Amino acid sequence: MTPAHGHTRRKTKSRTGGESSAPTLEEWDTMEPFGSFVVEGGNGEETVFKLGSTATVLPGTRKVGEALELYQYWLVRILAIRGRNCGNSSPKKKNARTKAKPRVPEYWVKIKWYYSPKEVSCRIAGFKESHCDLYERISSDHFEIVSALTFNELVPIMKFREDDPDQQPIGKEDFFTRYFLRTSSKRCEIESYSSKTSNSKSLGCICGDPYDLKDKSSLHIMYMCPRPQCRNFYHTECLLKCRHWTQMTHPLIRLSCSPDTDEFPVLSPCPSKRRKKKTEAEHFQSLSEAIAALDPPLPEPLLQLAAQPIVRGAALSKAGLGLAGNACAVVAARRMVYAAIQKGSSVPDGWESDLELELDAAVVEDRLPALRLDDTDDALVLMCPNCSGPI
Template sequence: MVKVKEIRSKPDGEVWVKVNWFYSPQEVSEKVPAFDASKCAKYERIYSHHSEIVSALTFEALVTMVEFVEDDPDQPRILQDQFFHRYYLETNREKFNALQYTCDGALEPLGAKSCSCGEPYNPEDSDSRVMHWCPRPGCRRAYHRSCLIEDAHHAMLKGQNNLVCARLSSSADTDEAVTTPGRDILRRVPDDLVFLAAQPMVRGGAYGVAGNVAIVVRARRVVHAALPIVGHESFSGSEAEGLCILDAELELDLDLYSWYEDSGFASWEDAIVEARLSSEAQTEGVFVCPTCGGAL
């Protein structure tokens, strides 16, 4: 599998193509013994700067390849049968090294943001090994559910409202805990939106390669943008759902109910992990990030 870089033709009509190669996980493990191919998915490939010029006649079909950046809070969805890549094979005079993409466009050593157990994310792990992802910018790493349980990285909270507020306090845009208002203010935001924003961010197993991270991050951003506005003393409940609000000398249009039609929330029901989140239980359990202490 290759990525086309340039296409050129000769006067005689022959067409030649400059390509960069995608390797299979097994091929990379042969060149980099520390690379564990068993932690890769069926449709996963590894990009490289290994370049060649080949005849256009050697191509068989066009395939869509998606880049998967594990620490990107806005990572697009990756379908179960879609080819993707998250690692880069660096070659230099027959010396090989495997690196991993980051959301700022850089490359880092494999496992730099792996679980506390040191094992990389395997999209095809069992459900007990689903990864819980921390969105805070200084963290943005995932932990196996089984590791969080084994190492007792969890806490019990009094009531569902505290669980919702704890999850909403973890933002993809700040390392500081976001202060959330009381239940009365939260009730002025659409229930479905709060329900989605308060879901744990997970990936792997039944939740897919990229998981529900991007859609929950998006929902939290909408809620975070709305909360200071709907909590303003000069607004009544109906006015809080309105459009024109002045915030820090910036006029902001915010219709809290337009999110239902936002293409960014397409099929948001698939992002639901805790279907009974709205129950009025006396206590609720929440996983805690081992690195920053935020709610997962």
């Protein structure tokens, strides 16, 4: 099949799709199910679209053959595929003298729509399209039946969970979604995707503003606390204004914030149940001593990476950091350090291959704005507003 026309996205009461030839609900239930369908492109190449795939479809306002950027297509997820006139349904009885017209097979696809930020801004008051990326889409519960002829090509779409310290990097031309739009209720509602491992009750900076993917201000670079009870990013400017900072600036101080516990990282393979409660400073001193005692010592690049602040922001794009920031690499490095301390040994050669991000891109501290106390040379380390841990 070659794409023939675009699809008009709208809701109708009588039919399952926006097209006049779309099957009714009653007919859809009787149609033959399929696991895939094939679309032939203009150059003769065939693309197989399967159940569960995400794909681009030609917008109804566009013509076939019109040059479009990838982000200008509409995005859908395939939920079901059914055929009309495919040979299994009983043909209607014809008069012996009347020649039966050939039945042309048609393939129809039940899809879930991904909305563009512009479309959502028209439905949700306060939702800012300007904060979103060209390749950002909003998942929804809006389902329709569309013709298989409208499909363009297969594309993956990533979930962007802002509170997930293990969030995988998202490329410049990767489709992604961080919000879900509920259209089935009386009022449209939008919510953020969150990590299953997060205990955080809120998502967002103390100022209440969402993550602006286009804001290149260095003061709006966001810092994350990875502890399960926190898992939030905060603007540099907001943390400074609210005096969430400390002058304790040891190079390894951020290692005291683990992504796997709200307490200080366990340094012993068999910790005592009756441990004497230590202060944060005493815990950090124990951590520093444990790292120094390792023989052979941990690789310096690993320690440097583990001690990095977890950050994100458009201001860091020139440094090679994507919109998801460096969290996954820093968190992986911290876990390697904790594991080495517990085992009493260093890490194996080739540890860099376990990182999802290039080492040079993840180590960003030298490219961040210097944090100083007023007009002095006294350096600062930012602190989490929730747990007061160094971030």
